[in-house]
Each structure stands twice: as C-alpha cells, then as structure tokens.
Amino acid sequence: xxxxxxxxxxxxxxxxxxxxxxxxxxxxxxxxxxxxxxxxxxxxxxxxxxxxxxxxxxxxxxxxxxxxxxxxxxxxxxxxxxxxxxxxxxxxxxxxxxxxxxxxxxxxxxxxxxx
Amino acid sequence: xxxxxxxxxxxxxxxxxxxxxxxxxxxxxxxxxxxxxxxxxxxxxxxxxxxxxxxxxxxxxxxxxxxxxxxxxxxxxxxxxxxxxxxxxxxxxxxxxxxxxxxxxxxxxxxxxx
Numbered sequence: 001x002x003x004x005x006x007x008x009x010x011x012x013x014x015x016x017x018x019x020x021x022x023x024x025x026x027x028x029x030x031x032x033x034x035x036x037x038x039x040x041x042x043x044x045x046x047x048x049x050x051x052x053x054x055x056x057x058x059x060x061x062x063x064x065x066x067x068x069x070x071x072x073x074x075x076x077x078x079x080x081x082x083x084x085x086x087x088x089x090x091x092x093x094x095x096x097x098x099x100x101x102x103x104x105x106x107x108x109x110x111x112x113x114x115x
Numbered sequence: 116x117x118x119x120x121x122x123x124x125x126x127x128x129x130x131x132x133x134x135x136x137x138x139x140x141x142x143x144x145x146x147x148x149x150x151x152x153x154x155x156x157x158x159x160x161x162x163x164x165x166x167x168x169x170x171x172x173x174x175x176x177x178x179x180x181x182x183x184x185x186x187x188x189x190x191x192x193x194x195x196x197x198x199x200x201x202x203x204x205x206x207x208x209x210x211x212x213x214x215x216x217x218x219x220x221x222x223x224x225x226x227x228x229x
Binding site: 042043044046090101103104105106107108109111 | 146
C-alpha cells in the first residue's frame with residue numbers, strides 16, 4: 001500500500017530564517033506531487049505541483065520554492081521566512097492515470113509558526 | 116476564473132439528524148468531484164467521490180449527488196454521529212495536461228450535538 005510521510009510535524013521559526021519541509025511517498029512510482037497551504041480556519045491553497053523529477057510548477061507567486069530531487073521526494077523551501085508564511089502545510093500525491101482523475105492523498109501536515 | 120463555492124460555512128445538527136452540504140463550481144471542464152473530511156489538526160481524507168458520468172453515489176450513511184447541467188453537487192450524511200464532526204471540503208477537478216487540477220471549496224464546519 002502507498003504511504004506518505006511529511007516532516008517535521010510542527011515548526012517554529014523566526015522571521016528571516018530559512019525553511020525546508022520534506023515529503024516522501026512510498027509504494028508507488030511516478031506520482032503527481034503537491035504542496036498545499038491551509039491558513040487557520042481557511043481552505044486549501046495549492047502552492048506547487050510536480051509531475052516528475054525536476055518538474056515544478058507554481059500556482060501562486062510567493063516567497064516559497066519547491067524541488068523534486070527524486071521521484072518520490074518533494075521539498076518545500078524558503079530562503080527567508082515572512083510572518084505571512086505561517087500556516088498548515090500539506091503535501092499530497094495522486095496517481096498518474098493518464099487522463100483519469102484520481103483523489104489526492106495528504107500527508108499529516110506541518111504546522112509552521114513564524115515569529 | 117475557476118471557483119468552487121460551498122454552503123453553509125458552519126452547520127450544527129442533532130445526533131441522528133441528516134446534514135446536507137452544497138457546492139457549486141464554475142469550470143465546465145470539471146469531471147471529478149471528491150469530498151474530504153478534515154478532523155481538527157489532522158489531514159484531509161477522502162470520504163467519497165463522484166465522476167461526471169454518474170448522478171448519485173452512496174456509501175453507507177454518506178451520499179453525493181451531482182447535477183452537471185446546473186454545476187451543483189451535494190454531500191448528504193444521514194443518521195449523524197458525534198464522530199462526523201469535522202470540516203468538510205468539496206472539490207472539483209479535471210485533468211490539466213498530466214496533473215489533477217483540483218479546486219477546493221472553502222469548507223463547512225459540521226458539529227453534531229450529542
């Protein structure tokens with residue numbers, strides 16, 4: 001079966017510090033990978049998606065970047081955090097079914113507080 | 116632009132009653148409609164989904180209906196239980212090149228009162 005791991009679970013970082021969140025998927029190959037952000041009491045905002053190694057697309061301009069160095073590894077980064085970067089970050093994967101929609105499977109999330 | 120609206124934003128029901136959450140979408144290319152449940156502090160999890168070639172789907176106490184003409188879809192929970200309390204997100208999705216373009220609704224916070 002497929003599993004998705006995301007870490008750390010919680011993180012408190014000062015403004016201006018760097019960020020690195022990591023996500024790995026097991027049990028599947030060539031997954032589509034996503035980073036979402038959820039502000040407190042709000043919906044899910046897509047930040048980045050990736051359909052393959054080294055292929056990253058951004059949905060919204062921001063202070064963050066993403067990388068996919070391996071097939072099942074997705075990393076969210078920032079060089080200098082802003083207060084507005086605080087939120088609940090969720091990694092997700094979906095199966096590439098060549099045109100057939102498939103559901104998103106989310107990781108447990110990282111709660112980031114920028115102070 | 117692409118948008119999914121969801122109503123109500125909050126919903127309180129007595130245990131045993133039914134709960135209905137309604138969503139509308141704007142992108143006529145959407146052909147897949149999943150529903151996610153998110154308990155407090157946890158990740159969203161898929162509870163049911165429906166594809167555009169189906170008008171209704173049921174799984175035990177949960178059912179989803181879809182009206183493609185009107186671009187409406189709804190979640191129905193019968194015989195609600197306290198463990199149904201959570202935030203529910205609807206979503207509309209279509210394949211965009213090779214990834215799933217998913218637009219989420221803003222969520223409905225459901226409280227089931229024992």
